[in-house]
Amino acid sequence: MIDEIVQQTSLEDLKNILNNNWRDGYTIPSARLYPFQWNWDAGFIALALSYFNQDRAMEEVEFMFKSQWDNGMLPHIAFHKQNDNYFPGPDIWKTDSLKNSSKSVSSTGITQPPVFGFILNRMQDQMQHHSEWRQFLNKIFPKVVAFHRYLYENRDPHQEGLVYIQHNWESGTDNSPLWDHIFESMDVSNARDVAHLRKDNKLVDASERPTNENYKRYIHLIDLFVACDYDDASIAASSPFLVQDVLFNSMLVKSNFGLIELGKYLNLDVAEIENWNKKTVQAINNKFWDETTGFYYAFDLRINKRIPIKVSSGFMPLFAGIASTDQAASLLINLTNSFMKNDNWYLCASCAFDEPSFNPLKYWRGPVWINVNWMLYHGLSYYGYTETAERIKKDSMELVEKHGCYEYFDPRPLGEAQDKRGIGADLFSWSAALYLDFVYNNEIF
Ligand code: GLC
Numbered sequence: 001m002i003d004e005i006v007q008q009t010s011l012e013d014l015k016n017i018l019n020n021n022w023r024d025g026y027t028i029p030s031a032r033l034y035p036f037q038w039n040w041d042a043g044f045i046a047l048a049l050s051y052f053n054q055d056r057a058m059e060e061v062e063f064m065f066k067s068q069w070d071n072g073m074l075p076h077i078a079f080h081k082q083n084d085n086y087f088p089g090p091d092i093w094k095t096d097s098l099k100n101s102s103k104s105v106s107s108t109g110i111t112q113p114p115v116f117g118f119i120l121n122r123m124q125d126q127m128q129h130h131s132e133w134r135q136f137l138n139k140i141f142p143k144v145v146a147f148h149r150y151l152y153e154n155r156d157p158h159q160e161g162l163v164y165i166q167h168n169w170e171s172g173t174d175n176s177p178l179w180d181h182i183f184e185s186m187d188v189s190n191a192r193d194v195a196h197l198r199k200d201n202k203l204v205d206a207s208e209r210p211t212n213e214n215y216k217r218y219i220h221l222i223d224l225f226v227a228c229d230y231d232d233a234s235i236a237a238s239s240p241f242l243v244q245d246v247l248f249n250s251m252l253v254k255s256n257f258g259l260i261e262l263g264k265y266l267n268l269d270v271a272e273i274e275n276w277n278k279k280t281v282q283a284i285n286n287k288f289w290d291e292t293t294g295f296y297y298a299f300d301l302r303i304n305k306r307i308p309i310k311v312s313s314g315f316m317p318l319f320a321g322i323a324s325t326d327q328a329a330s331l332l333i334n335l336t337n338s339f340m341k342n343d344n345w346y347l348c349a350s351c352a353f354d355e356p357s358f359n360p361l362k363y364w365r366g367p368v369w370i371n372v373n374w375m376l377y378h379g380l381s382y383y384g385y386t387e388t389a390e391r392i393k394k395d396s397m398e399l400v401e402k403h404g405c406y407e408y409f410d411p412r413p414l415g416e417a418q419d420k421r422g423i424g425a426d427l428f429s430w431s432a433a434l435y436l437d438f439v440y441n442n443e444i445f
Pocket of ligand 1: 029034038039040041171172173174175
């Protein structure tokens with residue numbers, strides 16, 4: 001048994017992970033599994049770069065926005081350079097010939113959680129003395145607003161102030177049990193088999209990855225988007241996947257708040273963003289909150305039902321300051337009762353351990369993620385739950401120090417778990433990036 005091997009994690013080691021994952025303009029999440037630039041990863045990475053390489057921090061964001069479509073959509077992956085080590089690549093997405101897509105960079109045709117509004121706002125303190133920051137902000141600010149406008153205008157069919165996601169990869173929590181019922185009931189009689197094309201399950205332990213049956217469904221959705229020419233109205237009319245997600249909408253609110261602050265700093269009119277935001281905050285509390293269980297749940301627009309599964313995304317309204325103090329208290333009860341089996345568990349499991357779909361080793365079905373922990377830390381601190389917040393910070397740092405900069409971690413303590421706790425991709429950029437933010441910036445936001 002490997003027993004608690006403490007790796008000497010120095011800040012230099014962590015910076016080196018980001019340096020080694022740098023590819024002339026952008027940072028990849030991890031060389032083995034993710035060889036391109038990912039959307040919300042780029043946000044967390046840019047934040048860390050703002051502490052030690054400010055030119056690069058701006059370049060990271062600029063490169064992500066090179067992939068932005070004319071309608072404002074910010075893709076989930078920018079394929080800046082060719083790499084055959086990933087599936088599905090540009091040949092599957094077929095976005096290059098679209099009228100709307102970026103003409104300078106190939107990309108996927110779906111998006112990811114909108115983090116840039118709050119990320120740029122958190123970068124502001126460190127960056128404001130950089131001679132090019134203001135000019136940079138003036139250029140990037142309208143692009144982030146255009147992304148939010150795209151979401152409000154194209155992903156909110158009932159004008160509720162809540163935007164929907166059209167693929168599990170848009171959620172950021174790709175393998176969450178929230179999507180199981182959709183994939184189980186999906187008609188795949190015309191779907192193609194893609195098992196032989198996959199790379200992910202050959203690069204890391206296949207038992208920790210989604211099944212081939214799941215991948216068939218993920219690609220079937222993309223084939224449908226291609227058939228619809230990525231027209232959102234056609235997709236909304238014909239796709240089985242239409243979900244209003246708690247994490248995604250909470251990120252939108254947090255980023256709206258970030259944009260409002262930055263817009264004021266730039267002397268811009270922010271009324272449009274304030275109006276969006278008020279509506280979304282209210283709608284999250286009206287539609288996602290369940291009083292009986294004291295928790296926030298995603299909503300499936302296709303079947304017009306809540307998805308009654310407790311996952312860590314349900315805590316994200318804390319990060320965005322959406323919950324009332326009573327709601328925050330109920331969330332805390334859920335955190336301690338359902339997300340840690342005993343006090344030796346690491347916070348915060350990505351799925352409640354009392355859910356039938358809980359699995360401590362499968363990604364987004366149980367393992368701890370450093371980005372979720374970082375957002376939860378800020379949320380709990382904001383509501384005054386300092387002790388639990390500090391515990392989450394300590395757990396996050398300890399996991400990275402003891403096991404390395406992995407993509408996700410088994411929440412169980414050794415003894416209950418196998419030796420291996422760090423899982424998925426190694427030398428993972430956002431785990432390094434947010435550890436650095438924990439160290440360099442004590443300010444709660
Ligand atoms: C995984 C995560 C997703 C992340 C991507 C790249 O697919 O689920 O959120 O953006 O890896 O790191």
